[in-house]
Amino acid sequence: MEKLSIVKIGGNIIEDESALQAFLKLFTNLKGHKILVHGGGKRATHIASKLGIESKMVNGRRITDAETLEVITMVYGGLVNKNIVAKLQALQIDAIGLTGADANAITSDKRPVKEVDFGFVGDVKNVAHQSINKLVEAGFTPVFCAITHDGNGQLLNTNADTIASQVAVGMSNLYETSMYYCFELNGVLKDINDKNSVIKHIDSKLYKQLLDDEIIADGMLPKLENCFDALKNGVRTINMGNTAMLTQENDNFTRITL
Secondary structure, eight states, rough: OOOOEEEEEEEEHHHHHHHHHHHHHHHHSSSSSEEEEOOOHHHHHHHHHTTTTOOOOOTTOOBHHHHHHHHHHHHHIIIIIIHHHHHHHHHOEEEEEEEEGGGGGGEEEEEOOOSSBBBBBBBEEEEEEEHHHHHTTTTTTEOSSSSEEEEESSSSEEHHHHHHHHHHHTTTSSEEEEEEEOOOSSBSSSSTTTTEEEEEEEEHHHHEEEEEEHOTTTHHHHHHHHHHHHHTOOOOOOEEHHHHGGGOOOOOEEEEEO
């Protein structure tokens, strides 16, 4: 099977022009087929504030009412996505910017109301990996923003980490798929106050131990849940760390396997 890399970047890279440019150069140098997934929450919060729209969060997750969805669609699908696509074109990567609605690539169900009504937020239901693969085989590099749709005309704000892992699962039917979560830390840390305490390899057994010891908690919990779900469904390896892990010289990141 041919190799495919799926890379997810978050708001801290997107917000820093020089960090974004440096990341995109590293992404460009990745060999073989690749797909990029990005968020943009910080930019969306900033633009919403300029428009006089309050951003409401519960446990770090955004409440997406109708007004907020308009801002997210403009920012994720327009401003952030097209900026990244243009920068990739400048680096000779033939990128194509997408939401989950394009080519019916990613459909979601609107999250049901339990304790909290998150509004127009989607939980991924299906990834049309054959449709995405048509773009990959045609020589394009898909760049997905964190928007999906319900198949009935409704766009939905969707967690970018989840999109990355579900696209990776879908594409692992066709490729030997590796996933890279790029964020500001060097990797999963043994001690949150020590940036150099990177746990270099986590498998299922160690993962359970880290959960029991409450070393993995807060925002890292859903990230690692996504990781192990993807690994159980065909993804080969997952790497977590800062953008330097995309260089062959760097081994100071976390590699996650079953």
